[in-house]
Amino acid sequence: MATKSESATYTHGHHASVVRSHSWRTAQNSIAFLLPHLKPDMKILDIGCGPGTITVDVASYVPQGHITGLERAGSILTQARANADAKGVTNIDFVEGDANALSYADGTFDVVFCHQVLQHVGDPVGMLAEMKRVVKRGGIVAAREADYGVFVWYPELPGLKDWQDMYDRVARRNGGEPNAGRMLHAWARKAGFGDVRCSCTMWCYASEEDVKWWSESWVERAVASSFATTAVEHGLATKEDLEGISKAWREWGEDQDAWISIPSAEILCFKE
Template sequence: MASSKSESATYTHGHHASVVRSHSWRTAQNSLAFLLPHLKPAMKILDVGCGPGTITVDLASRIPQGHITGLERAGSVLVEARANAARQGVSNVDFVEGDANALDFADESFDLVFCHQVLQHVGDPVGMLAEMKRVTKKGGIVAARESDYGVFVWYPELPGLKRWQELYDRVARRNGGEPNAGRTLHVWARKAGLTNVKCSCTSWCYATREEVKWWSETWIERSLSSSFATTAVDHGMARKEDLEAISQAWREWGQDQDAWISIPSAEILCVKQ
């Protein structure tokens, strides 16, 4: 039976252009490599919290006889997702607006249900995983990948970036999320009734000059203009000058020839019994 629950948490990043641009870098290969060996050509897949749909569309091309649905609470970002699919001529995909706390799908509708960097932003990750399990067929797969902000590592170790990490943690928790989701992802899965939870961990690593420039530029802007920034100021966690200093720290980091950052994410893959 579908839940009637709705989301209680606030999405920390929001959908400022700088955020959507960052999320649009994601592909099936760089974000869901742990899942790719389990794809089958005729699968029916649900991507929970698909954002601009770059992963969704990429996966669609890997299941030529199948179909993938991208679900997203923020209907505005689905305009870009649909445009992305149209640009690439991908037709075995559709995008719908909805709340993953109460999926509008019948029990056992999909062969694979996954989310990527979503559970860290919700009020009830266990309940959402239970909903994902509900709409997955027996023998199907429930999967998720979540970063862990507490173990981001970068060089050079600028004080301004440590302040960013600490402020992000405060903002995310104020919004009702769990920024260190990666380390408890497997626990949430088991609490949701998923068994045989296979765990893994992979990292995004930005080390080339092009990668460092791209990542730093997104956070130079996000530190000042995204929902993260407005929430921090509106709730007295930071002043505009603090955010300007953080933005400048990202600029300084991005200009350092030795700049490097690792962003680890935990992964779970569960076969529904």
């Protein structure tokens, strides 16, 4: 088993605005590419489960099986457990741990997956290799990662381009790779997978409700989350810069034609 620990810093942190955003995620809107491959009796590991909304959903696909949500930031697991309890889900548990050094024996799980995690780690290839270690032969390692360099929005406000550029600088300062999506399949092959199947889907926010939700999230995150703290502490932005970005997200959200697409690459890796 590996002994290394995570070297990168999680860019978003766990400010309330971030957790609200992540709690919107479900199995259906985030890992639909994996769902057809699940069987009722599978044992599954969800890496970087956060508030557990995806994890809890996946539990319903394995009623005779079990799913474990693993999260490095143990504080968020209180909410994850509450989510499971509220829905009466019992074939689930949540544990604190570092996916660079999983405490499980080789071949423990039928499926190991992560969603929007590898972009935030210092050694994504090493983490994929560790995920491969704990999955059974014939099992699946799956991942889905956004690519911040190809987010597209309308109207094309200058302040949002400033946000995109600043996010890239902050994420790289933290040791991550914000354009992970385009590299995901290559990382998997470097981790030792021969059978890597690729796809790409996107979130698209265009309705008044969705635009308002995304806009309000970043209005707050731009000035109050770990993203903002890192930007200021490391001289990547001033508070005035961040306030300008927050204002741009508000302006975008108030435009009746506002629209944004967020593409993510997906991989299914089959262990031979």
